Each structure stands twice: as C-alpha cells, then as structure tokens.
Amino acid sequence: MITIKNVTKIYGKDFKAVDNMNLVINDNEIFGFLGPNGAGKTTTIKMICGITPISEGEIFVNEHSIAKNPLEAKSSIGYVPDDPNILMRLTGYEYLNFIGSIYKVEPFLLKERIEKYAKTFDLYDDLNDRIENYSHGMKQKLLVIGVLVHNPKNWVLDEPMTGLDPRSSFKLKEMMRAHADEGNTVLFSTHVLAVAEQLCDRIGIINKGKLVFVGTVQELRKMRQSGESLEHIFLELTENA
C-alpha cells in the first residue's frame, strides 16, 4: 500500500511541481497515473521511490515513511524508470546479479527467477551481452526483469510499456494483474489511455501538479455524464484545470 499525505514538491523558490497531493493506492490494486507532459507524474513517482526529496507532507510505503525509514520503504518497491539507459557497461546478467545482491535475494532463488523471467521476456540468450548493445526495448525488458527478480510488494513503473514489443507488453500487463491479485500494489504512469482503461482498477489524472480526478474509468464517465470518449474527457480535464 502506498499512502501520499498532503505532499507538495517545490522546485526553486516557488515552482510547485506537485501541489498538496493526497492519495492512497491500496493493495490488490493497479493504479494508473495519467497526465500531460510535465504534469508531475514522474516527480510523484520519484518522491514515492525516495529519489526526489519531498518539500511538504509525507509518503508511506507499507506504512514506512520514505523520508524517515527509506531503507525499509525502498526494500518493498520495485522501480522501473522512464529512461532505460542504465549501467551500460554491465552485461544483463551482471546487472541482475547486482540487483539480487542489493535486494538480498537468495542466490538459488535469484538464478531461478532470472531464468524464468528472462525466458518469459525473450531475453535469456542476450544476458551475456553488454547493456550498451541492447535495443531500447531490450533495456526496458531488463529493467522490468530487474524488478521481478526481487519480487517487491509494490511495483512503481514509470511508462513501462514504452519500447516493449506487443508480446512483452501483453505479458507485462498480465504480470501486473497477477501481482495485484496476489494482494500487492501496482502503480504505473502512462500516456496510453487505452492501456489505463483496460488495465487499471483506478486511475489518477494529474495536471499542473494537482490531482484533478481519482477513481475508476466508469466513475469518470459517469461524472461527465456524456458519451464522450475517454480521450475527450481527458483532454477536457487537463485543459481546464
């Protein structure tokens, strides 16, 4: 479970990237973060993961404050960044071993999971190659596997489908669903409204740092009381907020 309480992020003197956000992302739930570019999605995700300090308010991950108990909170988070260009000089396998050591995954379990997920995402034969030689999609897959191998309770994925081929994208969506159904939390950001509509239990629309809507897609449609497409509703919400 991820709880965001009165969180504000201020850059410089007065630029509010996130403005007094309150949100609870429950267990058993896939929560989708939607919003235009620069709305504050990535900043919020980075605050949840302890990458960016919080200016005001507090974030709890499984009841551990990310500011006060960062290690405990981070141990239960699996984060996929929006930029997959990471640790380019390592091989895929070295990267996954590194993740295993950092998250203290039992070696036999780590080996088993690496094999399982690398095969699932069709990356097994490339694990001995350096990451710098991977394509964008392969890097993205490796990052996703990096999250899966330490099996965290909370998945925080920043635009995880970007660059994935349809098969991998489908598998990831299946895994997200399965993970949430096992009593865990999945939070992800996306620009693809169809994915949000198809996958999310609830969505949050953020615009200019403020949450302008939180609820199910059905609730959103009901609220607008119109037969408009989700795309139209989204555009209206983010235009006038």
Next chain:
Amino acid sequence: MRNIIALSKVMLLNKLGSLLGSKKKKKAKREGSSTLVRSIIMLVVLFLLMFASFFFIANTLGKLAKQADFLLELGEVLSLAFIVIIILFSITFVYSTFFTAKDNDLWLPMPIKTSEIFVARFISCMATIYYIELVSIMPFLLGFTVGAKLPFEAILGQIIYIVFLPIPIIAVFFMFTLLISNFFDFQRHRKFFDGLMFAIIIIGSLSFSVLMSIGGERIGSLTEEIQLAEDPTALLEGLKVQFSTISNAISWSLFITFFSRYMFVGGLWAVIGPLLMAIAGILLFFLAVLFSRKSYTRVLYAPSAPAKKKSVKKTKHKALKRNQHPVWVIFVRDLKNVVRSTTYLFNVLFAPLIALLAMTISMVISFVASGDPNMDVSNAPSFSNMALTNYPALTFIILISLINFLNAMNFTSGTSFTREGSHISVIKSYPIKLRHLLYGKLILGTSFSAVIYFIILLTFFIIAGGPFYLFVIFLLCGIVTIIALNYISIFFDLRFPYLNWTTELQAVKQNKNIIFNMLIGFGVLLINIIYLLIIIFANLPLYAAILMVVITFGAIIAGFEIHINKKGYALLDYLQV
C-alpha cells in the same frame, strides 16, 4: 549560408551548455540561476588562475629573450610548442566532431547539404580550439609581448595568428582523416579507434612533457647561464633541436612556424608571416570543403551504432554463490563501469599512472641532461639511504606529498556520482545504506592510489634498504591521507555533481570537479610544504611528523564521518537529474 549559421549556432550552444553545466530550461526555472552563476564564477576564477601563471612565466621569458637578443630563435621554439598543443587537441576534436559524432541522425533528415554540415562542424571545432588558445596561448603571448616590449606589428601578427591558426590544422587533419576513412570504418571499429586516439594523445602529451622538462631544465638555469655564456644563442640552439624532434614528426608544421616566428620579434614579417598563414589556411579550408562534397556524405551515413554485433556467448551464466555485501557490490559495479570504458580508463583511472610515468621519464632525462656527476643513477641507493637515515621526517613528508600529488590526478572519486549520470535516480531507489554507497565508491579511488603508493614506497625502501616497520608506518600513514583526500573529492562530487551529460567524454572533460580535485591535491601539497618548513625549522623527529599527518588527515576523515551521521540520507538530495 542561413543553414550554416543556424547549425553552427545550435552546435555551439550545445557545447557551451555542456561546458557551463546549464540545465534544461524547465529545470533552470525550478532551481533558479544560481547554478549557472556559480559555474560561470568558477570558470572565470580558473581562467584567471591559468592566465596569471602563463602570463608571468611568459613575461619573464620575454624579458630574458630580449636581454640576450634571441627573440627570433625562441619565437621559433614557442611557435612550434603552440602548434604541437593545437595539433594534439585538433586530432581528437576532428575525429570526434567530424567522424564519430552521434548527432548525424539529427541533421540527415533535414534539408541541409553535406558541405553545410561540414562547415558548421568546422566552426564548432574552431570555437573549441579558440577556447584552448584563450586559456593557454593567449596569456602566454600577452605575457611575452609585455615582457619583451614587442612593437605594434608583432601584436597585430599575433592576433592574426591566433584567429587563423586553427583553420589550416583542422582542414589538414580533416582531409587526412577523411582519406583514412576510405580504408577503415571508424564507426564499426569505434572502440579500437577511440583507444588509438587516446594512445596518440597520451604518447603526444608524454613526449611534450618530456620536451618541456628538458626545456624547463634549460630555461630554469637560463638567467645564470646567460650571464656566464659567451654565446647565449647556443643555448637556445640546443633547446630548438630538442623541440624539433616533434617538428620532424609533423614536418608540415615547420611551414607554419616559418610564418609565425617573426611575431615574437616585430618588423614587417611579423604581419606578413601570419597573413600568409591565414591565406594558406583559407585555401586549405576551401580544399577541405571540396573534399567534403566528394566523400563526407559517406561518413555521415555510416551507422552510429556498431554495424556488426559481436556474437554473444550462449547462456553460460555465472550464478552468485552467496549474497555479496553492498559495499563490495557497489565497488565491483563501479570498477567494471570504469575499466570497460576507454574514456574513463584513460581519463579517470590511469591519469596518475601517466603522470608518474611522465615524472619518472622527465626526472631521468633531467638528470642526464644536467651532466652533473653527482646525479648518477648508481648513486640512488646511497642517496636514498642517507635521506631515510639522516632525514626520516623530511623523507616521510616528501613521500606523502608525492602520493598526494598523484592522487590529485586520480579522478575516480572526484567523478563518483557524476559517472552515474541519469542513472543516479535508479541508484537512489535502491534500499542501500548511504554509508555503504559512499564506502563502495570510496574504495575504488582509494585502492588505486594506495596501490600506486605501495609500488613507489616499496621501490624506495628496496633501493634505500629501510627497515620493514618503517615501511608499514609510511604505508599506513599514506593510506590515511589518500582516504581523506578521496573523501573530500567524493563529497564535492556529491555536492556539485554533473549528471546531465550525454557522452562519457563530457562527464570527464566538461566536469569542473576534476579541476577541483586537482586544486585539493595542490592545496594539500601546500600543507605538506608547511609541514616541511616546521620540521626543518623546529628540527622535529619522525614521530612528530607522523603525528602531524595522522592528526590532520584523521581529523578530515572524522569530520566527514560526523557529517554523514548528522545529515544521513539527506546528503543524496543534491543528486538530482
């Protein structure tokens, strides 16, 4: 023409932005302009420091040359030295700007001619060389001109020289590299050629430092010798011959030397010479444009990624036997990151080794060149033993100073966080203790300097025949100083990281922390000089010297440990991409 101006503007702005470490507009808006102002102030201070040192050296040299009336001979030597500097930089700039730039894909879809891309890159390359001239050649020329009280025409000639010198050099290197590119695919064998470029630069720099040390040796005793020598120009003849070693390798540079030497004297040729060089440069530029029209398109269309992917060993993975300690994991990951990158390996890790090599070669040559019978290599054991037995405290401080100096060239700790680049976000999301992260990074820089120190110390003790316990004490004290210095470097990089780079070369070359790293080293050398003076004047024994060093550097380490305890995770807040 409009295309060229627009392209050049973009390329130059991109370069300037990287140089100043300026952030994206949105980020600058968020964080205010303080970072940019700080960067500019830092650059100005550094520029002034370099300017002042070059100016004063050249000023003294100018006065001496005028006094002994050998302006023309010295002018030839200096012209050659300048050309060697510019050539050394041009080789890499031409290679990286014209042949391995990663922005081809950006320009190719645009309605721009190949020759326009070429000219824009030429301008961008020239701007970079102007920057080198601004910090090295210009203050030198200015100091020399003031010292030698050169006439107006010499100044005019120097201005023309400064403005036009990069043109023939870039043009010739471009055409030469373009010719080579017919036989070798730079993009496909990029790693090999990157390594080759570094090797050329290092060999060139070593040769230059050796020649400079010979020159320095001579110039250092010039005042005295001028007074004693009947024919001071004979001295310069020797110097000139040594500098000519480089010129023989690059014979066409003598051509430029011929045009530029008179600007150190005056007269009509002081202007005509550089003017002729400028005309030759412009002609070479147009020739290069012609060449670019013919075959530069082929280079632009070369894929930016290796075309032939290496066959990967089929899955024979090395599974972990047990969980490794986070400090070890961070250290190993960082080590792999450095040793697998040619850029990091040569610029970050090997820099002290190269410095040590240059120092050793220069020292040996200086000994040989001095002709002093006391300076014989066979006297080294007795000399070292005498130093260790009779002056142990002084020897101790000198050895500590040596490793402190070499550590100042080791930029591993000074770029600890910078090397992570945008990946720092992911590192911050790991559940890893701050102390473990810092120690993992500290070990890399510290261990490398410690190994170098161990080798130096062992060699010294074998030659001097000192007792083992003293070797251990010297070693441990040296390691304490290395740890302290690496702590300072890491914390500075943590406080002022340069994370928004796109290439590893930018992370190293455009990183102001590297200069800070060197300044720390030189600052510590000053402290060591104070210790030396205290030891000499107060006649302190060895244990007092050891105590002074351990207390000072131990206090630095303790200070940082307290700081880590106090600030904790908040220290990582400075690392924002």
